[in-house]
Amino acid sequence: MSDAYKFEYFTVQFPADHKYVAHVEINRPGSLNAFIEVMWENMARIFNKLSTDPDVRAIVLSGAGAKAFTAGLDVKAASEGLLSSETKTDPARKAASLRRHILAFQDCISAVERCEKPVVVAMHGYSLGLAIDLSTATDVRLCARDTKFGVKEVDIGLAADIGTLSRLPKVVGNYGWVKEVALTAREFGAEEALRVGFVNAVYDNREATIAAAFKIADLMASKSPVAVQGTKEILNYSRDHSVQDGLRYTGVWNSAALQTQDVSAALMSGLQKRTPTFEKL
Amino acid sequence: MSDAYKFEYFTVQFPADHKYVAHVEINRPGSLNAFIEVMWENMARIFNKLSTDPDVRAIVLSGAGAKAFTAGLDVKAASEGLLSSETKTDPARKAASLRRHILAFQDCISAVERCEKPVVVAMHGYSLGLAIDLSTATDVRLCARDTKFGVKEVDIGLAADIGTLSRLPKVVGNYGWVKEVALTAREFGAEEALRVGFVNAVYDNREATIAAAFKIADLMASKSPVAVQGTKEILNYSRDHSVQDGLRYTGVWNSAALQTQDVSAALMSGLQKRTPTFEKL
Amino acid sequence: MSDAYKFEYFTVQFPADHKYVAHVEINRPGSLNAFIEVMWENMARIFNKLSTDPDVRAIVLSGAGAKAFTAGLDVKAASEGLLSSETKTDPARKAASLRRHILAFQDCISAVERCEKPVVVAMHGYSLGLAIDLSTATDVRLCARDTKFGVKEVDIGLAADIGTLSRLPKVVGNYGWVKEVALTAREFGAEEALRVGFVNAVYDNREATIAAAFKIADLMASKSPVAVQGTKEILNYSRDHSVQDGLRYTGVWNSAALQTQDVSAALMSGLQKRTPTFEKL
Amino acid sequence: MSDAYKFEYFTVQFPADHKYVAHVEINRPGSLNAFIEVMWENMARIFNKLSTDPDVRAIVLSGAGAKAFTAGLDVKAASEGLLSSETKTDPARKAASLRRHILAFQDCISAVERCEKPVVVAMHGYSLGLAIDLSTATDVRLCARDTKFGVKEVDIGLAADIGTLSRLPKVVGNYGWVKEVALTAREFGAEEALRVGFVNAVYDNREATIAAAFKIADLMASKSPVAVQGTKEILNYSRDHSVQDGLRYTGVWNSAALQTQDVSAALMSGLQKRTPTFEKL
């Protein structure tokens, strides 16, 4: 484990047998990996760092402990935070303070989406509230059979505001189901998550899920990083733009990317049936 | 039944055992609940009224009679309407008249989407043409096993123009299937509707479907109305905007909404294992 | 076969027993229907022509030979093309040349989407790389049980740049699955394609798939061409715009389209239980 | 004056010597034409009615009395309105009530923009606050030399919320000037308004300004209403869309509009040097 990646409540590892793959683990298992403020900030720092780390080509994200990927926001800590802004009495000033706070939180989640390397998330156990916000900012979602998902925010009197309502419908592509689970806060399991396309696959338990995540991440890390990172970026761009705009952006992007030596490296090794090697990125 | 909600061809009720839930029923069963012009207008009036009625937190929409949710536009009446604009001979003036007519129709459907309270629709039997337009403007779609769906407009020589072509693809998230059913007008049943995500669930018959709709509506009505109505609004906004825009809008929305006392009410009752009470909205 | 539609590497036919339906077949079976530059251009010419050909109301697209719909870009030919731009040494000038090339390629694919008549594609065997780009520009996708799909571009060191990354997510509506197959280049079969909604249906073999495609195309061709072509256009517009914009565009479109005599032709023949005849378009 | 257009605080006239031109005058001169709630609603009703009145082809909007076009919102009345929502104590519920209120107000202003007939506004004297909101929703702005303009909202502690901040920058096309006047609330006169393009021309006094407005309106009313109303609609659409989208919308719009007999009527009378007559619209 690199010293550069020592952040409280997170373990970041670079397993020797998974070349170019980083493993980020949420590590506050005693509290079901519930998030307190410092964890948001650390998570953003970690993914910002990985984004440009030339030794990393794909990332696996998981939660430590048997019980939870993350049970969501640490409600107790969060309500104290809210209380602090309660000292303001003017509703408009309180609103300003809350808005700044929300935007800062959102930005930490968006760091995962902005990370230039693909992120595969392996979920298990309690995966509630911000577990959904967080996982919709990753690229591929896997889960264990025992996972308990829930967009729980309405249960505590608020509309989810750090990503779920913006990203979940675009991730699963089905508004009817999203509205049902977001407006009722009812929990749903791994099979339902698979059926609606929220997760790509379901595995027997936490370990098998993480192993599967590494398998996918390994595969991504074995490909040209120019190709993989370009593909992630263009897919994220396309989600928010028209097809015509997507094509135009792709053309400009690839006008530089196609000049890479990775293309001939990939073609050559394809013909010669050997594994290509790609320069760092 | 409230006098304020007496509108021809619709029954609006507030069942005592479903607190805060309104039940809107299309009521022209002798004509398979087919729509004539006054029904459009009445429907818009009803949903505009429910939108700000503080005693309503969720709405169930269904069709009276055993045979149909609605068989769609009353084609006979509509073709007479079209004929009236035929007195104009200049194609550009006829176009202006038709366009005003279409936009007015569309706006009646959009009243259901704009309604601040979530709407759960329970469909059965014939659910053709505008049944699709109408249901895609609701939040959650359920149906009985016997439902016969169809985007039938091409069968009468026109492109569906009051909502289906704009909303259906975003509801189900799959363009290939939408194009097939919209370009061929072939009917489809409950199972197919479930498989492609057009409905959230299928029930044995009309009664069971309406009962299930009430169950979901009850659940929504038991939550903080600040949270529920905010969630609906933000999800509708996000459908038509980029993720970045969605996050920004959410931040501003919640800067006021988070100041609600519903948050502490919900948290408290959660800790105390009792049902929270929320002020009207 | 019309002389006007003689283009190298393509067969265009107008089967007598499929009135108003054109059959376009990619015809370079000796090379697994892999695309070389002239094929792009010919394909665009064919679809541009069909778009306004009044004798055509629907199109079936398939690949000749038992082995492949198309194995994608002819990599050998393409790499020579790339090499030709390698004579430039200034990376910015090389980028300009590449960008022009990509945009020209994209435009050939977009000709299929822009074609005013609906296109049903029947895929079988190898359907890799640009097979995905191409098929996402059609309206309805069918495939044979033996089809081998793959977004293979990262395997040759590049991000797919002629349509897949912009259109595939909007076609299937599920970003998680798209990211997995696009970032790993792993192949997938007919059943998976059906499950995620990439294809509408799977058939036993190439012949059965093409027969099914004709059945759907025949059905489309039997409807009012005003209604069918309007529906395709509005659905394509709606994909890239907000619901509000979609409704506005639909209103303007139909202000002319509803003046067609097809509406009364369709209504009449509906009442009289006979097949309507529609003027050419 | 038509009975159909009798609305409190407004005079609507159809001057015999200005064929097809309606004159709407804000008529509460004793209070400097300041707006109270009923005036908003009446104004929306008037413009909705004029929008489809076949006897109207252009509209002049002005204010009665020597002193003001309108001094803006009747602050006294408005603050009472605000107070009524003050009975709510939950900030989120108060926010919901305020938001509904603002959107209803905005919609009244937007009725002027949505009106299918062009509107020329003649301003004089005090033209503060909502005078700006209102005039940016018209098509052509003229003013008298004595006009005192001001985006005054920050002076009463709020951001202008019924149109100015969204429309003014797009009307004048210069953000620097808009920011200065909106962030300081400093007043500006006719010459400055002309220089930055907020008004098209300045006249000596109220009467001359109204006369000039009629001259422009007469000119517009003498042209083909199909051409004029199409031009207004397409310009409004283009403001909010890309050039590419604007061209596409224009093409669809004119596909019906060009079928009008007004084109040959206009061409003929052009050749024959006589005034064309156009059917009503």
Place this chain on the structure above:
Amino acid sequence: MSDAYKFEYFTVQFPADHKYVAHVEINRPGSLNAFIEVMWENMARIFNKLSTDPDVRAIVLSGAGAKAFTAGLDVKAASEGLLSSETKTDPARKAASLRRHILAFQDCISAVERCEKPVVVAMHGYSLGLAIDLSTATDVRLCARDTKFGVKEVDIGLAADIGTLSRLPKVVGNYGWVKEVALTAREFGAEEALRVGFVNAVYDNREATIAAAFKIADLMASKSPVAVQGTKEILNYSRDHSVQDGLRYTGVWNSAALQTQDVSAALMSGLQKRTPTFEKL
């Protein structure tokens, strides 16, 4: 004059004393340079060719003859064209034919905007109707003192549909003035055009205007073509997108463009006070 650029009704020259500058002249002076169909097509072909011609870095566009830049559409020829679509009797089919026609026309104009090299237009005399459409698709507009401008389309019963209504407001940035001239069809002169920013400068006569256009074009042609063409492309992109999107696109564009040797060539020659030479593009 190159043989490759021989197109009826246009003269294309490459003046020896204006290195890298092409001069395109509309050449049908006997008819005031009014456009007939073949001219549209030729103009598109010329600008498509110039767009990628490595010997061209900037373009001057002007009209031959003393009287007009162009008097617009050749109304007589156009009305015959319209008549040809009149053989269709179904209004929807006629609409389809008109729409295809309009889009084809628009695309010819857009070829000027899409041209990768900057275009400076020198106008004089009659510059009506499509003179406006055409000039708004160029980059810099100059005119002679005698120029008579007019958005004349409403005078012949139609809304301008080949570009003016979409581009003119974004070119001048002032909607009030655009609405006045487009809704009244009143003509305006060089001074007014300068005041509202439609032209950049006014010169004494046709010759002086063309000379000034060459001066600007020469200056553009003396700069790095990588820098100039990138600047044009990014400005056009930015017009139709948010600032955030503009910045993102710029970043991707320059990631290739900054690798050019033109940067060091420009810096060096700057230090050494000599004229830089740039490789062709």
Place this chain on the structure above:
Amino acid sequence: MSDAYKFEYFTVQFPADHKYVAHVEINRPGSLNAFIEVMWENMARIFNKLSTDPDVRAIVLSGAGAKAFTAGLDVKAASEGLLSSETKTDPARKAASLRRHILAFQDCISAVERCEKPVVVAMHGYSLGLAIDLSTATDVRLCARDTKFGVKEVDIGLAADIGTLSRLPKVVGNYGWVKEVALTAREFGAEEALRVGFVNAVYDNREATIAAAFKIADLMASKSPVAVQGTKEILNYSRDHSVQDGLRYTGVWNSAALQTQDVSAALMSGLQKRTPTFEKL
């Protein structure tokens, strides 16, 4: 001067006689205030800090020394920076490095735009290259008569990429003029800047300009900070969205902001002819 605001190459002051106004001065006069990398980062830090500093309500930005607001990027330093990325030989990897670099630079400029408090910039002397990028991110631009402006980037072989090409056209609203100055790199003076609306006013010299900037900033700082900051935010949002979207965002924003006590404070003091006091924000 606060210790919290000590950043190399910048002076940040809070002049006692300008309550709530911060003065940020670029302070590297020996090098004409040309920017080196640390200055970007410091500038972003300063504006991020001021954005939420409750003691600041408006900001004046100027340049130290008699000769320049800023002569732009320190080309010598920048070219060394570029050289460092030259160690990479793969053009795609070099592109990735350049893109990250550009986005980081852009983000520093955007910090000025994102700053919640209005910024008035006072320019003088050399104001080239990034002086334009920077000033278009402020709210109000003033300049001294001796100012020499220029979008100089094409002169060093590149397209301006840190903001000018995206923001300048939206600031001045006139594309023709922007294209001329950006494609030729010709310099322009204060009078031209005023005429096209790039600056709001011109003053005799540096001191008078700064004094005028303070006058405007003082005025802004004397108003309700809720109103002022809301106005800035809504204007920035509106620039990048449709009018309809702008109105919707405004409604949500003001649903919280109107609950402020500043409204009654402003109204009261208005009636009582005294200066209102507003709580910090």
